Amino acid sequence: MRTLPLPRQRLLNASLAAAFGTVITFWGLSASAQTDAQPTPANASTGAALPSVTVTPDAEENGHVNGYLARRSTAGSKTDTPIIETPQSLSVITADRFQAIGATRLRDALGYTPGVNIAPFGSDSRYDWIAVRGFDAYSPGFYEDGLPLRNANSFSVWKTENYGAERIEVLRGPASVLYGLSSPGGVVNVVSKLPTATPIRELQLQVGTNNHRQVAGDFSGALDADGKVLYRLTGVLRDAQLPAGKMADDRTYLAPSLTWKITNDTTLTLYAQVMRNRAGVYTRNRPWAGSLVPSAIGTFIPAKLFQGNPYFDHFNQDQELFGYNFEHRFNDTVTFRQSARAGRLKVDYRGLQAPSFATVNPDDEFDPVNFQNLSRSLFGSRESVRAFAMDNQAQVDVRSGDWKHKILVGVDYQHNNFETNSYSGGTAPDLNIANPYYFNGPFEIPDPYEMNATRLTQTGVYLQDQIKWRDTLQLTLGGRYDTAKSSVFSRLDGTSTTVSDHKFTGRAGLVYLAPNGWAPYLSYSESFQPTGVVDPVTNEPFKPESGRQYEVGLRYQPPGTKNSFSAAIFDLRRKNYISYDTEFQPKQTGEISVRGLELEATTQPTDRMNLTASYSYTPRAIVTSSARPEEIGKQANAVARNQLSAWGDYRFTNGIKVGLGVRYTGPTRGNGGGSPIKVPGVTLLDAMVGYDFEHWSLALNVRNLTNKTYIANCDTPSQSCYYGDQRKVLATATYRW
Incomplete structure (x- = not known):
């Protein structure tokens, strides 16, 4: 546990609109979901001292991560495990990240992820066709919150909504030990937005x-x-x-x-x-x-x-x-x-x-x-x-x-x-x-x-x-x-x-x-x-x-x-x-x-x-x-x-x-x-x-x-x-x- 200073309100003026500490105040969140969070200096405009709050390093509330870097995931182990301890390739695309790139579909959110082809059938309004490490991820289907969205090689394919997601996880390579029948290319898991104590x-x-x-x-x-x-x-x-x-x-x-x-x-x-x-x-x-x-x-x-x-x-x-x-x-x-x-x-x-x-x-x-x-x-x-x-x-x-x-x-x-x-x-x-x-x-x-x-x-x-x-x-x-x-x-x-x-x-x-x-x-x-x-x-x-x-x-x-x-x-x-x-x-x-x-x-x-x-x-x-x-x-x-x-x-x-x-x-x-x-x-x-x-x-x-x-x-x-x-x-x- 350690103490980090916070601003008094979310945004004091337009010059501080993008400052990280103001986002903290608005949401009432811990200073960072990362162990490397740095103290925010006193208000640069007013020089006023800032109140402090005690936070827990690496805290993530129901899958939400502030910023682009997630340090923990359950996708590679079904337990809350640091990604650095997972012995398999794993990418986590946070909501902050796919919102920044303007991705309104799951496949667009994966456009900057290694090993993923987001357009094996070009532009197609029907589904988020993707391939992982050269293998079709369409069948047997994606996962949502760790449970399967199964299909049977037909057009009955469950859709997901990016605005309803906290993060998208891609575990590359075979994963049947955790998920049962699955493609050899890997598993895509969408983590849904769920209730938070933070308003x-x-x-x-x-x-x-x-x-x-x-x-x-x-x-x-x-x-x-x-x-x-x-x-x-x-x-x-x-x-x-x-x-x-x-x-x-x-x-x-x-x-x-x-x-x-x-x-x-x-x-x-x-x-x-x-x-x-x-x-x-x-x-x-x-x-x-x-x-x-x-x-x-x-x-x-x-x-x-x-x-x-x-x-x-x-x-x-x-x-x-x-x-x-x-x-x-x-x-x-x-x-x-x-x-x-x-x-x-x-x-x-x-x-x-x-x-x-x-x-x-x-x-x-x-x-x-x-x-x-x-x-x-x-x-x-x-x-x-x-x-x-x-x-x-x-x-x-x-x-x-x-x-x-x-x-x-x-x-x-x-x-x-x-x-x-x-x-x-x-x-x-x-x-x-x-x-x-x-x-x-x-x-x-x-x-x-x-x-x-x-x-x-x-x-x-x-x-x-x-x-x-x-x-x-x-x-x-x-x-x-x-x-x-x-x-x-x-x-x-x-x-x-x-x-x-x-x-x-x-x-x-x-x-x-x-x-x-x-x-x-x-x-x-x-x-x-x-x-x-x-x-x-x-x-x-x-x-x-x-x-x-x-x-x-x-x-x-x-x-x-x-x-x-x-x-x-x-x-x-x-x-x-x-x-x-x-x-x-x-x-x-x-x-x-x-x-x-x-x-x-x-x-x-x-x-x-x-x-x-x-x-x-x-x-x-x-x-x-x-x-x-x-x-x-x-x-x-x-x-x-x-x-x-x-x-x-x-x-x-x-x-x-x-x-x-x-x-x-x-x-x-x-x-x-x-x-x-x-x-x-x-x-x-x-x-x-x-x-x-x-x-x-x-x-x-x-x-x-x-x-x-x-x-x-x-x-x-x-x-x-x-x-x-x-x-x-x-x-x-x-x-x-």
Whole structure:
């Protein structure tokens, strides 16, 4: 414990608007969530002495961090652990950080994070498609507050709201010991805003491109004089349009929560999230002939062409989540925690897809009339989800001499029911490239190709021991046994398929904690994911695919600073995935190898400046085994050899703040590695300018500052390419009192 001085009020004048100490006073927070917090000098303007307050170093209230640097996280261990002691790559993007860069979507918030591709399918209004270390993070889904937002490789994907988040955590590499079935690339966990004892009163207004208009509010505090009952209410109301077709992009989000401190050792938090999305469909996919390379007659399709149809396309999604977090500390040794959540989701989606050139003269493939129109088909799906998840944890903290043990025993369970009714094909009017006209039909909707009822269940039992010796060496050992079952009933033909899987996964990591802030580590981790596919030869289900990773890393947090640096070298393999031979028969022979280096830095050179930077070098991301020999040696998912990003912002004493970011992604051969030429690399700029005064904070953010037109990726099987996001301008006014 130590004492830090504070100012008398949040802002004395505009010249102190950006000063850190004034923010402390307004919120009534401890001086910093970091151990390196420095005393704030007496008021520079008046010379008045400042009152003091006692604070606890490293305090973080319900996941909130002041500034860009988080020092603790539960994502890498399911226990409250310093990040420097976590033997695996972990990035935490705080709310202050993703608000500064103007990120309104989860994928945008991860744009400055190493190892993450935020646009594997270019600009897409439907979901936050991302890839981590070369592997799709879309399936089996993100996590929120440590519980899964599961999907079943359909369009029933839970959405998250950045304004409702305190932080976004990315644990890179296999993590099944903690989370059960998961992608080998890693886990993304969103930490929600929950009640705080510190009063919060905030209103926010936004206007921007595409008729974006939004109002949001965040309120929290105590309901009683003793501070035993806390509340929080966060909400968003958005009225906007997509970048083309004058289609809606509207959202209503409401997240109430209540915390009851039953005793000093027992806490219960109840929460809910309700989201309504009413939108069209905006994607920017094109044939690669006419986008990446010229068409057969040397022409290109205009990048701004909207290939959908505003009369037909829509994407409406309703979702509700209801849950609780319970914690009871029996004594200084044993703590029990239980988290549970139930949810419902409905999706009504339809849109035009897969444009290709409409052949008018089949006798002459080079006839210019064959490259004047785009032919499109229809896709639609009505889906619903009922989901339940629970995680039970018993933590035992034991100390004997120089040894400390933090033992975690857990049992988690999830149950998900999916209903899908999907169609693909049909016909729609051709679209003239030079003179597009969006007819209201005729649209001939085909019969459904899928009407399935899918049930997914999983039960996992896990054990972890974090063993520390003399606060110098920490060994983390973990193991988990999962039982997973999937049942699919086809309402089209009455058939039913059930697949049961059992899998043990392990994890081990060692960290050396030097007193000067250096922390080298090494680790091994595993993942698994059921295939849900039956071997046509044996009529037995294929065993789960697996992932394994070796990682060697180094972290450095100089004492007395707000700086953090990390480096990691990894060897990651996805094994036993299903590939299909030339007869389209499944074989469990697939393997993908990814090796790379990742660097990340979060620094505060001065009290008014923040800098973040990341670099990913991935020289190997290839298929090493497949039922199709032509796939071997190529990339399954596009991974750039070099990816670099950096963001810096500065707050002047007069309240003005400025920020600039750069994001570079190197060239690739696209998904499948078969694009006719390399997809060019791209450098994008983001910028921010703002002004803080009294109770106001104003900011103007521009993403893709130069409005660069670029292709984000291409896909070999469909021979299509995806254009990236256009420029987005967003003005935000936030009032706090």
